[in-house]
Amino acid sequence: MNEYIERIHQVTTYIEAHISEKLTLDKLAAVSNFSKYHFSRVFTAVVGITPAAYIVNERLKLAVRYLRETDKSMLEISLLCGYESVSHFNASFKKQFDMTPGKLRKILHEGRVVQDSKISQFIRNITKEQWNPPRYDQKEGNHFLRRIWNMNISVTQLPPLEVAYVRHVGSYLETYHAWQKLGQWAHEHQLYPPEQYFIGISLDDPNTTEELACRYDACVTLPAQFIKQADAVVQFKQLPGGLYGKYVFYDTLDKFAIAYQSVFGQWLPNSEYEPDDRDCLEFCMNDPSIDPEGKAKVDLYIPIRKRA
Numbered sequence: 220m221n222e223y224i225e226r227i228h229q230v231t232t233y234i235e236a237h238i239s240e241k242l243t244l245d246k247l248a249a250v251s252n253f254s255k256y257h258f259s260r261v262f263t264a265v266v267g268i269t270p271a272a273y274i275v276n277e278r279l280k281l282a283v284r285y286l287r288e289t290d291k292s293m294l295e296i297s298l299l300c301g302y303e304s305v306s307h308f309n310a311s312f313k314k315q316f317d318m319t320p321g322k323l324r325k326i327l328h329e330g331r332v333v334q335d336s337k338i339s340q341f342i343r344n345i346t347k348e349q350w351n352p353p354r355y356d357q358k359e360g361n362h363f364l365r366r367i368w369n370m371n372i373s374v375t376q377l378p379p380l381e382v383a384y385v386r387h388v389g390s391y392l393e394t395y396h397a398w399q400k401l402g403q404w405a406h407e408h409q410l411y412p413p414e415q416y417f418i419g420i421s422l423d424d425p426n427t428t429e430e431l432a433c434r435y436d437a438c439v440t441l442p443a444q445f446i447k448q449a450d451a452v453v454q455f456k457q458l459p460g461g462l463y464g465k466y467v468f469y470d471t472l473d474k475f476a477i478a479y480q481s482v483f484g485q486w487l488p489n490s491e492y493e494p495d496d497r498d499c500l501e502f503c504m505n506d507p508s509i510d511p512e513g514k515a516k517v518d519l520y521i522p523i524r525k526r527a
């Protein structure tokens with residue numbers, strides 16, 4: 220865990236030192252030396268908020284200091300805090316605090332008390348530590364949680380898998396559209412469990428990608444003798460094999476995002492592995508609609524590699 224914290228701390232230090240610059244996820248992932256495909260999940264699990272939210276907080280924290288302690292113009296402050304224009308700065312500030320930076324400066328310079336709870340709390344906490352990484356190994360009583368993770372996550376090798384897939388672009392809440400199309404195609408070609416697996420791949424992190432831009436592939440594995448033919452419904456590709464951490468999830472789907480966060484924020488930092496540059500694979504092991512408790516059983520495969 221300490222290594223993960225140190226690597227994320229390098230990122231937060233970099234953000235603070237380069238706050239006036241354009242900060243991209245690719246650049247921050249490079250600073251952390253985590254895979255760019257999984258950096259956001261690791262950062263969010265350790266810090267508690269997304270990289271984008273953290274950057275906004277740091278920029279606004281600096282802006283409040285400038286408003287309170289200097290007479291710099293709004294243009295100067297906006298540029299120093301990494302905003303491309305005064306209008307962008309004003310919009311971000313107002314969205315966060317329900318007031319313009321000009322109004323806050325006027326209140327502060329007049330020595331009045333800031334009544335708004337959002338900005339007043341923000342000012343009170345402005346010098347406090349912004350994040351406290353969660354740890355489950357700090358207390359002796361939490362050894363039980365460690366045993367739970369050890370029982371539920373196993374390290375395994377997967378071979379390369381040939382799949383047919385239907386891509387969905389949009390909210391992850393509507394991926395059933397892709398599954399319906401794929402299910403009909405699979406039925407026509409007599410591709411059924413347990414011989415074949417149905418696999419979901421969430422290609423984007425919804426914390427960093429607009430909801431309607433998220434990509435998701437609904438896949439079915441293909442037998443070795445399957446003859447691929449051009450099709451208007453499905454496409455074909457090979458999923459890379461390799462080392463994966465396998466977590467067996469069995470619960471309602473609304474809790475699946477928590478499983479992702481827990482694996483990246485709890486198990487990985489306390490293991491000897493780190494996320495690799497491959498997609499997470501969600502093997503669908505049952506049909507929740509006919510499960511007695513309405514739960515989904517998903518074998519979640521997290522791509523991993525040994526830490527250097």
